[in-house]
Amino acid sequence: MDGEAARGIGLIGAGAMAQALLHGLLAGGAVPPQRLAVTNRGDPGRLGQAARLGVYTTGDKADICRRSDVILLAVKPKDAFEACRQLRPHLEERHLVVSVAAALRRSQLQAELGGHPRVVRAMPNTGSVIGASATAIARGGDPDDARAAMGLLSALGPVEMVEEEQFDAVTALSGSGPAYIYLLIEAMIAAGVAEGLPEDVARALTLQTALGAARMAAESGRQPEELRRQITSPGGTTLAALQVLEGHKMRQTVGLAVRRAKERAAEIGRTLDAAQG
Ligand SMILES: NC(=O)c1ccc[n+]([C@@H]2O[C@H](COP(=O)([O-])OP(=O)(O)OC[C@H]3O[C@@H](n4cnc5c(N)ncnc54)[C@H](OP(=O)(O)O)[C@@H]3O)[C@@H](O)[C@H]2O)c1
Structure with a gap:
């Protein structure tokens, strides 16, 4: 965690999940506010909420990428491809992208990020706000990246490592x-x-x-x-x-209910497949 805390962390999104992540990461000094930067699509109210926590806010993804080694993607699945395409020109090898978006597969994210190899899929829940998230991380890619994401997200609560095929079930159980x-x-x-x-x-x-x-x-x-x-x-x-x-x-x-939530996650995944073409 110390190594991760020393890195800049950029949040893409300033909505409910991003605010929960921010509160969790800041709680107890796990990550100092000056290491955190937040951007969104343009809602000044939500960005202002983040700024009141003492973190850096910007409308510019190049700026976020310059300041950060870890990029936390916290946008709705339907907006994720656009956000990835906007990030793509600014990504360098050092960037680890951690997505908390439901239903979005690692391979889909990688494709939209121009083949960027360092992508980890995670599913925290809103317990993050008080350091009581139940979080899962998907295996896949470089195990060191998965471990780094685990180290960072463990500031929000306990983390389980699962196969990516199990992620719709995780979304249905602990995400929702x-x-x-x-x-x-x-x-x-x-x-x-x-x-x-x-x-x-x-x-x-x-x-x-x-x-x-x-x-x-x-x-x-x-x-x-x-x-x-x-x-x-x-x-x-x-x-x-x-x-x-x-x-x-x-x-x-x-x-x-859990089965239906899992099916819904799969349906959203298929819609995203169609959107990606
Ligand atoms: N809520 C939960 O309990 C929960 C649990 C686990 C995982 N998740 C996942 O977390 C993700 C976010 O959910 P949420 O509830 O936080 O959604 P939300 O409240 O609607 O927030 C989405 C955020 O994404 C921003 N955004 C959209 N397109 C963008 C772009 N191109 N560049 C930068 N920012 C962009 C929006 O900007 P504006 O502020 O300008 O609108 C907004 O701040 C979802 O994928 C969801 O599956 C949520």
Whole structure:
């Protein structure tokens, strides 16, 4: 990480994911603001948001490339080819391009970057803002580049290395995953209110329950199934609730949702194939 932190890092994009990456990289001094530079397509409000974090902002990709050894590509998949074509004339051998765009294959990025060899595909999530991202990096290309990307992105939270063929599954599970958990949290708060609790109490109890359960699953060394069984007494309230959830096929529903997100990532990938020609 120290070696990576010493390099300039240029962000292409100033949207939700770029802001999450910025906050995560800056948190705890992992990367000093003077090492970070941000550009976008032209929205002054979003670039201003980045500037308020103390990082350098510019509308010029040549400027970003001059200042950076690592380029983090955080644009929507549909905008990525254009952004790559704009970067292409300014790339040199020293540049490592790390893309966090969903559905965009490494080979597609490389083609649009004029055959640039140093490209790594990564998928963080919005937990990056608080250093709690679940991030995956795809194997492929130079292992040293993948390791360098891993070193940099580990400032945002734990990183897993997977095959690129598994990336649509990663996108469906952890890329989109925070939204599934938020939906469950929303539903639990609403249920608490429906059963007579004040909204602020229902919210506080639900959030701490989610946090405590996630931490127990991560830190107790026990499987989620074992933790669930431990708090499910025969004839008790938890069992009664779980029977309703199982009866309404909660597991299958979650499975179908993740499958659909994975299919959608593949569909977006095919659209990009067609756009690339
Ligand atoms: N949001 C998530 O939870 C999440 C999780 C994992 C990965 N991702 C990936 O992150 C990427 C960005 O998503 P997002 O939610 O941050 O999108 P977003 O909020 O729409 O932001 C996209 C950014 O890209 C900029 N942009 C577009 N074309 C550009 C160009 N040619 N040159 C420079 N900047 C350009 C836009 O500029 P303007 O500001 O001028 O519009 C904007 O700042 C996506 O590919 C997504 O798959 C997102």
